[in-house]
Amino acid sequence: MYPSRFGYESPKSVAEAVALLDQFGGEAKVLAGGQSLVPMLKLRFAAPEMLIDINNIDGLRYHRVDPDGSIHIGALCRHEDLEFSDVIAKSQPTIAAAAHLVADPIVRTRGTFVGSVCHADPQGDWAAAMIALDGRIVAQGPKGKREIAMKNFVSGPFQNALAFNELAVEAIIPAPKGVARGGYLKLERRVGDFATASVAVSLDMVGDTIARAGIALAGVGGHTIDATEAASVLVGKTLTAESIAAAATAVAAAADPRTDHRGSSDYKRHIVETFVSRILTGIANTSQKAA
Amino acid sequence: MALDEIKIGGLGASRRRVEDNRFIRGKGQYVDDIVLPGMLHMEILRSPVAHARIKSIDVSAAWEIPGVRLVLTGEMMAARNLAWMPTLSYDTQAVLATDKVRFQGQEVAAVIADDPYIAKDACQAIVVEYEMLPVIVNPDQAKASDAPLIRDDKENQPTNKIFDWEIGDKAGTDKAFAEADKISKIELHYPRSHPSPLESCGSIADFNRATGKLTVYMTTQAPHIIRAAVAMVAELPEHMIRIVSPDLGGGFGNKVPVYPGYVISILASILTERPVKWIEDKSGNLISTGFGRDVYLEGEMALRKDGKILGVRMHTISDHGAFYADAQPSKFKIGLMHSAFACYDIPAAHLTATGYYTNKAPGGVAYRCSFRVTEAMFFQERMVQAAADDLGIDQAEFRRMNFVKDDMFPYRTAFGFLTDSGQYAKCLDIGLEAIGYKNFKAEQEEARKRGRLLGIGISTMTEPLGAGNSREYDIIGIKMFDSAELRVHMTGKALLRTGAKSQGQGHETTWAQIVAHELGIPAEDVVVEEGDTDTAPFGMGTYASRSTPVAGAAVAMVSRKIRAKARKIAAHLLEVSEEDIEWELGRFYVRSNQERGVTIQDCAMAAYSNVPDGLEPGLENNAYYDPPNLTWPFAAYLAKVEIDPETGVWDVLKMVAVDDCGVRINPMIVEGQIMGGLTEAYAMASMQYITFDEEGNCIGSNFMDYLLPTAWETPGFELHEVVTPCPHHPIGAKGIGECATVGGPAAFVNAVMNAIHHTGVRNVDMPLMPNRVYEAIQTGKDISGMPPVRSGN
Known part of the structure; x- marks a missing residue:
C-alpha cells in the first residue's frame, strides 16, 4: 500500500490554504481527518499532486450553539467531539443519534464532520443528516465566503459543489422552528461497514404539531437521497400511527436501492420503511412521556 | 520438599505470556522489522482479470524508472526453470504467469527497486496485453461439458475435475439406508473464507555468493518444510539454506504453503546479490494466498424411528481455485472430512468427494482447522439438527442418545478413526444447564x-x-512427527528448542511449563526458541492444532530423558545406587531418608563439574515424538439468539462453550484460544466470506468487503471445562487451538434455524446476514449459496 508521489503543504491559516488550492488548480486535495482520503491514496484511487493538510490551522476545531439556536461545526471538528458533546446531546437529536454510528471508534477520533460531508459518499452518514437538517456549508474561496445549502451541496456520488479553490470551513445547522426532534438509524453488517441502509430524520415540532420534516437516506441510492418531499406528508400533522405509516411508505418509495451483497432492493426499501417508522414512533413515545 | 508446581509455573499455572513482554512494548521482531544492509524491495504486479491469455508483457517503461534494479517476468523465471513450483498437494502452481492468468490477483511480474514506492510505480508502468477467456467461478460451471479448460498446461488433464475420492463402507451404508424408517437430507454450502492474519505474508531473501548460503526470513508456520521445499524447487543444497521464521502476526493456516512471492524474492536475491524484501499488502494477501473452505456439502442420514442413527452418506464438491494447493496430509484428498460424525455411534458411513479447478485463488488451507475438519463438523451438526427436527425428537436428547458412551472407548468410527476418550454427555449437560435449556421451550413459545x-x-x-x-x-512425503531439544546449563537454567513455530499460540510460555512440570526447573528459567532451521531441531511446524499433541509431547519426552540422566548424577552425588532414589518435583532424594536429596539444579552443576565415571558430561538431549494416535478433544457449544423479525438482525443473547481438551497446560492461554476460536466461528456464521462476481472479480479483496468482526459485534462467551486426559499423550493433553472455530459455526446457525423453525425453513447458508434471515422468515424458503454480488454501482 504505497501511494503515488505527492507534495505536502501545511498552511497555518485558511487564507493560506485557499491560496494553495488556487495555486494548484484542482490538482490538490485537502487533508483533514484523512479517514477516506488516506486509504484512497494508499490504494492509488486518488493521486493528487499536492496534499494540503489543514490540521495546523488554529480555530477550526469547534462546535457551538449560537444564541439564535443555530449550530456551527468547524472544519476540524472530529466525529468524537460531537459524539461526546453535551451541547449536541441537549440540542440536536439527529446529530446525537448519528454520532456514535459513524464508522468505528477509531475513525471517529480522527475523522471530521465537515470532511465527511464534503466526501459525499452515497453511504456516508453526515451528508444524510445534514440534508435532513436542512443545513448549509460555508465555503471560503479567494474572493471570500459563501454559503451553500446542503440540498445543493452534494451534487453526485463523491461530488460536491465546492469550487477547486474553495475550502469548506464550517457547517451550519439552522435553528429549529420550535423544538428539534429527530433520530438516526443505520443497518450495517458490522461496525465500520458501509450502511446497508441509513435513515436520518429531523422534525421541528411546535407542541405536538410538526412544523418542518426533513428526512434523508444513505446507502439506498447512487447518491445521498433527499426524501424531504416524501416527508412533507408529516408537515402540519401530529405523530399518529396513520401519519407515521404514511410517511414511512412515502419515504421508502423515495429510496432507490440496488440489489447487492448487502441485500436486495426490496429488502433495503423495507429497512428504510421500518427505520422511518421506528424513529417516528420513538419520537411520538418520548413526546407522550414528556407530556 | 517437592516444589509447588503452580508457583514454579508448571502444568495448570495461568502463567502470563512471556512473549507479550516484547509484543506490548512494540519490540516484536516481525519480518518487516528486519532491515539488512543494502536491502532492495520487491513489489508484485498481479493480474486484474481472472482468466486470460497473456499476449505480451512490456516492461521497458518500468526499467526506465530510476531506482529500479530488476524486473522479472514469467519468461525470465522459465529460463531458470522457476516459472512453476510444486504445491503441497502434488499439483503445480505458477510462480509468475507465462501462458495464461488463471485467477484475479495472480502474480504476473515483479519489480525489485531501491524502495517500495519506486517498485510500486514501476509495477504500474508495466503494460500487459490480455486476451480474455471465459471465466469459471464455481464447480457447476467447471463441470459443464463446454467449460473452458483452466489447466491446459497439464498433461492428462482433459477436464476441470481434480479428483474423485471416497472413503467408508458403501455396501454397509446402502444397507443401513434400505433398513431406515426415515431418511433425512440436507444440502449446505460452506463459503470461501480467508484466514487473514493481522500480518500478511512476506520474506527477505539474502543470498551470499561468497559463502553460497541462502538465508530467508519469512512468514512461515513450518520452516523445516519450507527448507525442504526450497531445496527441491531452487535446487540448492539443503545445508546451505537457512529459513528463519521470526515473530509471526498470526497464521491460522495461511502461512503454511509456499507462495510465489517467496520464490521470486529468492531468485531476485540470487540475481542482484543483495537482500530482497517482499511484504505483501493486505489485498494481495486476501486475493492470492491460501483461503479456507469453499465446499458444497450434501448428505443424508438413515434413521430408526426411536432416534437411532443407522448410517450416513456424504458428498462434497470442493472448489480449489486454479491450482490444487491444499495443505493437507497427502493420503486424504479432501483432508480429514471423514472425521465427521466421530462423536456419534453410527454403524455405517460413506463419503464421496469431488474437487474442481476454478478461476479463483488457490488454497484450501486448514484455516484454524485440522484439514477440512471445520466443514466436516459443520455438516455433521447441521445434519444432526435436521434429523432431530425431522424425527420430532429434542435436539439435545437426539445427540445424547447417539453419542459414543464413556465406556465404549477405544471406539472405531464408521470412517475408521480410533477415538480414545471423552465424556460427551457430561459436557452437553453442563452446557444445557448453563444456557438454561430446561425451560427454554416454554420461554420460546411465550416469546x-x-x-x-x-x-x-x-x-x-x-x-x-x-x-x-x-x-x-x-x-509431500515428509512424515508428520516432531522433535524437541533441551539444554540444561550448569546453573540449572535451560534452553528449549522445538520444530514447531508459534504464531501467537504462546509456545515460549507453555513449553517452559511442560519442562517445569517434568523437571521442576521454574518456567521462568527456561527460554524457548523456535523458527530458525539452523538451530531448531526438525519439525513439521504449527497448524492443525498439532503443537501440543506432537511437539509438546516431544518436550515432555526430552525432559524425561534429561531427568533419567540427572538421576544417575544424583545417585553419584548422594552416594547411593540409582534404584534407591526417588523423584519429587525438582528434587531426587534417598528413599530411606527423604531429607537427603539433591535438586535438579545440583545435578545440572554436577553434569559440568562432577560427572561420575563412565557418564558423558553435560545435560542436554533431544527427542523425536511420533504420536501413536491423534488426540480427540470434545466440545459442546450452545448459542441462544434473538432475531428481530422486521430486519432479520440476530443478536447472541448467550454463548456457552464446554471444552474438554484433556489436561490444560496453561488454562489462561486455553481460554484465550477458545474465545478467539468462537470469535472466528461467529464471524463465519454472520459475515466473513469471499465471493466472486461472474467475471471472477474477488468480492472480499479488502476489509470493507471482507468483514472481520470487531469487539463491538462479538458476543460474550461463557466458558466451562471438563477434563478427560488423553490416554496416550505423555501429559494427557489434547489439541485445543481450533476446536471453537471448528464446532462453533453450527451452534450459531442452528440457533437461528431453531428460532425460525416454525416458518418451515430448514436451512439458510452462511453467512447469516440480516437480509438472508429476513427473506427466509418472509418466504418460508431455504436460502442457498452465496449472497449475490454487486449489480453495477
Missing part, C-alpha cells in the same frame, strides 16, 4: 406470542487434532 423470535442452537463434536502418526500422515 413468539409477543412477536419475539428466540432460538437455541447446539453443536457437539470431537475432532482429530495432532497429525501424525507418521504411518498415515505425511505432507
